[in-house]
Amino acid sequence: MNLAKIELENFRSYRQNEFDFNPQGCLIIGPNGCGKTNLLEAIAYCSIGKSIRFHHDEELLNFGGQFFRVQSLFISDQQTPKKVSLSYADQHKLLKIDELPIRQLSSLFEVVKVIYCAPEDHLLISGSPRFRRQYFDLAISQLYPPYINVLRHFLHIVQQRNAMLKRNYSRAEITSWNLSFASSLAEVWNYRNRYLKQVNTAFQETFKDIFPASTAISLAYIPSLKLPLESSPEEIIKHLATIEEREKLLQRSLVGAHLDDYEFKLKGRKMLTYASQGQKRIAVIILKLIQARLIEKVTGIKPIMLFDDIFAELDTFHSQQIRNCINNRYQVFIASPKEDLCNIWQGYQIQKLEGMDK
Numbered sequence: 001m002n003l004a005k006i007e008l009e010n011f012r013s014y015r016q017n018e019f020d021f022n023p024q025g026c027l028i029i030g031p032n033g034c035g036k037t038n039l040l041e042a043i044a045y046c047s048i049g050k051s052i053r054f055h056h057d058e059e060l061l062n063f064g065g066q067f068f069r070v071q072s073l074f075i076s077d078q079q080t081p082k083k084v085s086l087s088y089a090d091q092h093k094l095l096k097i098d099e100l101p102i103r104q105l106s107s108l109f110e111v112v113k114v115i116y117c118a119p120e121d122h123l124l125i126s127g128s129p130r131f132r133r134q135y136f137d138l139a140i141s142q143l144y145p146p147y148i149n150v151l152r153h154f155l156h157i158v159q160q161r162n163a164m165l166k167r168n169y170s171r172a173e174i175t176s177w178n179l180s181f182a183s184s185l186a187e188v189w190n191y192r193n194r195y196l197k198q199v200n201t202a203f204q205e206t207f208k209d210i211f212p213a214s215t216a217i218s219l220a221y222i223p224s225l226k227l228p229l230e231s232s233p234e235e236i237i238k239h240l241a242t243i244e245e246r247e248k249l250l251q252r253s254l255v256g257a258h259l260d261d262y263e264f265k266l267k268g269r270k271m272l273t274y275a276s277q278g279q280k281r282i283a284v285i286i287l288k289l290i291q292a293r294l295i296e297k298v299t300g301i302k303p304i305m306l307f308d309d310i311f312a313e314l315d316t317f318h319s320q321q322i323r324n325c326i327n328n329r330y331q332v333f334i335a336s337p338k339e340d341l342c343n344i345w346q347g348y349q350i351q352k353l354e355g356m357d358k
């Protein structure tokens with residue numbers, strides 16, 4: 001689905017504004033601080049129901065505003081148009097799809113998918129494991145919507161198991177919680193493993209002609225529980241028994257999907273340690289393009305791509321290759337303070353924000 005229109009009320013720096021877009025997307029050009037990123041954030045908000053930049057809803061309110069509303073119209077050739085409205089007031093959020101209130105934000109994933117690329121994406125390689133987990137959890141749930149509930153269930157079990165480890169517990173209790181923990185962890189691993197395999201195949205094959213560096217990149221999974229991702233619940237339970245004393249001492253679960261990590265490699269070596277800044281940047285952009293292709297392949301939905309000022313740091317070859325890769329395949333919104341970007345994206349609609357009434 002493509003975004004045809006967005007209306008903003010009291011969202012970040014926008015008091016009341018609306019924008020119309022064509023199916024190709026557009027370049028959002030304007031000086032620093034004029035609201036380019038805020039507009040991309042609003043587009044993403046309508047697609048995932050929360051801030052793509054990890055802002056709390058309260059922080060999205062225009063300074064002094066009591067509520068905000070973002071309304072979008074999505075259209076596609078094959079389906080009837082969809083109207084998505086998200087509003088927030090008094091710590092309550094309301095999602096409506098075609099005027100009908102919807103309780104589950106994850107319902108949005110079935111309407112539209114969005115991928116956000118920003119300069120800070122290098123944190124996927126050099127940032128915290130938590131940042132990586134958040135990214136991959138969202139990416140996996142865009143591909144397989146049931147994953148969200150599988151993960152939530154696992155995190156709930158960890159919470160309950162931790163509460164048990166903080167007090168005296170019986171053998172029956174730990175046996176029962178270990179069983180739930182192991183079968184739920186095996187389920188989470190199954191999704192993550194499936195995703196990882198597809199990403200690695202794509203690094204090797206899908207982009208080898210467009211980005212020659214792609215075949216040198218791979219993604220590894222670093223489980224906190226030193227077992228292969230294909231392990232059965234029985235194998236996990238056996239391993240839990242070996243760390244029971246330590247878990248009892250430290251009063252919390254010491255292993256699990258909530259502590260696992262991902263590692264980027266270049267020719268088998270850790271990118272974090274050995275890759276240049278440019279190589280890290282390219283690797284994460286290829287990862288996002290892979291994410292787009294996988295979404296398209298598995299769900300049949302073409303994602304909307306948001307590029308927030310990523311081109312300033314790239315050489316001409318890679319900038320041009322990204323354009324070639326998008327080449328009208330996806331609707332794309334590109335924010336930049338520099339107009340010279342228009343050379344690469346010739347023919348795209350230009351939305352100038354300078355001097356607009358915000």
Ligand SMILES: Nc1ncnc2c1ncn2[C@@H]1O[C@H](COP(=O)(O)OP(=O)(O)OP(=O)(O)O)[C@@H](O)[C@H]1O
Pocket residue numbers: 011012013014030031032033034035036037038039059060061062063309335336337
């Ligand atoms: N909740 C808010 N209410 C009102 N204004 C806000 C709010 N949050 C941020 N702003 C304002 O939005 C502006 C920043 O917008 P944004 O990050 O979208 O700019 P930008 O055009 O992407 O800038 P740059 O090119 O520097 O990245 C700042 O002037 C900031 O004060």
